[in-house]
Amino acid sequence: MVRAMLKKVQRRVLVGDKVLVGSIDWIDRRGMLMNVFHRRTENLDPPVANVDHLLVLFSLDLPKLEPNTLTRFLVEAESTGISLTLALNKFELITQEELESWKIRLRGWNYEPLFCSVKNKLRLDEIAFMLRNQTSVIVGPSGVGKSSLINYLRSRFGGKKKKKRWFEDQSVGEISKKGRRGKHETRNVSLLPVSGGGYLADTPGFNKHKLLKLKEQSLHFCFPEIRKMIEGKKCEFKDCLHIGEPGCAVKECGWERYPYYLQLLEEIRIEEKSRLKKYGTKTEGDVRYKVGEMGVKQVVPRLDPKKYKRESQKKMKQKWISELED
Ligand SMILES: Nc1nc2c(ncn2[C@@H]2O[C@H](COP(=O)(O)OP(=O)(O)O)[C@@H](O)[C@H]2O)c(=O)[nH]1
Ligand SMILES: [Mg+2]
Numbered sequence: 344m345v346r347a348m349l350k351k352v353q354r355r356v357l358v359g360d361k362v363l364v365g366s367i368d369w370i371d372r373r374g375m376l377m378n379v380f381h382r383r384t385e386n387l388d389p390p391v392a393n394v395d396h397l398l399v400l401f402s403l404d405l406p407k408l409e410p411n412t413l414t415r416f417l418v419e420a421e422s423t424g425i426s427l428t429l430a431l432n433k434f435e436l437i438t439q440e441e442l443e444s445w446k447i448r449l450r451g452w453n454y455e456p457l458f459c460s461v462k463n464k465l466r467l468d469e470i471a472f473m474l475r476n477q478t479s480v481i482v483g484p485s486g487v488g489k490s491s492l493i494n495y496l497r498s499r500f501g502g503k504k505k506k507k508r509w510f511e512d513q514s515v516g517e518i519s520k521k522g523r524r525g526k527h528e529t530r531n532v533s534l535l536p537v538s539g540g541g542y543l544a545d546t547p548g549f550n551k552h553k554l555l556k557l558k559e560q561s562l563h564f565c566f567p568e569i570r571k572m573i574e575g576k577k578c579e580f581k582d583c584l585h586i587g588e589p590g591c592a593v594k595e596c597g598w599e600r601y602p603y604y605l606q607l608l609e610e611i612r613i614e615e616k617s618r619l620k621k622y623g624t625k626t627e628g629d630v631r632y633k634v635g636e637m638g639v640k641q642v643v644p645r646l647d648p649k650k651y652k653r654e655s656q657k658k659m660k661q662k663w664i665s666e667l668e669d
């Protein structure tokens with residue numbers, strides 16, 4: 344029953360979902376999914392439900408911190424509407440002057456990053472503290488130290504041999520290897536328990552197309568420095584894009600990421616055009632639009648009724664079991 348309902352609303356059971364499990368067989372460690380509770384968020388790819396917090400991790404060197412890449416990750420992270428922390432790893436590889444200059448630069452973007460070193464175990468307690476009591480997802484490019492950080496946090500949690508079989512079956516190394524291999528396998532996400540009652544998932548990044556589904560008018564929400572500039576002020580036009588309109592509260596120059604803002608605006612515009620072409624008037628019957636948080640417009644295909652026919656009880660039960668075993 345639940346399965347049929349889930350299918351109808353196009354839901355799969357995701358990592359992070361709060362579910363009700365019944366008919367539990369403790370010996371074989373099996374149960375049946377009776378219900379999936381309301382999901383607060385489902386913004387990420389690979390999909391993780393009920394994420395409270397994003398930890399955006401980059402490194403200062405090896406690979407070098409690159410403002411354009413960092414901006415793209417940050418904008419995508421901001422576009423989910425989930426609270427985020429920016430941490431910059433490998434800070435032992437750069438000089439004090441370089442560190443100060445990044446600090447000042449990123450303050451101009453309205454970020455106060457946490458500088459850490461997983462290798463030298465510096466400021467990791469602060470990260471662990473931020474992760475307590477919530478479900479976090481760590482995002483960032485390859486090589487910045489995501490898996491290393493998770494390993495560290497995991498070893499903090501572990502230590503004693505307890506009944507942790509469910510967790511131990513999924514090693515961090517495995518996830519990161521899978522994450523790099525291909526589109527299909529990046530969907531294997533596991534939530535790892537961290538000390539203080541939180542959970543942490545490692546993902547290789549976001550689905551690129553999510554970003555481009557931002558509306559032009561919503562892009563400025565994803566730039567904290569613009570948010571700061573228009574705080575308590577009003578642009579003359581309600582749908583101001585802040586690109587030099589008369590009476591705009593946003594400065595046209597003097598802030599570093601203005602060119603990135605323009606660039607992303609242009610990409611959104613191009614994407615919107617091609618989407619209109621694709622889903623315009625002709626195929627409108629097959630899709631509907633769902634406008635989510637912060638004006639992110641999502642195309643939702645209409646359901647093919649035949650495809651979502653009820654399955655036999657027996658078949659459904661088998662599917663639940665195999666899903667749980669997965
Ligand atoms: N110098 C230095 N290297 C680090 C640090 N943290 C991780 N690394 C190294 O960076 C490389 C990539 O780390 P990994 O955790 O696999 O990154 P991921 O791709 O983001 O999961 C590994 O060789 C790590 O040993 C650090 O704080 N300093
Ligand atoms: Mg990794």
Ligand SMILES: [Zn+2]
Pocket residue numbers: 578579583584585586588590591592593
């Ligand atoms: Zn404006």
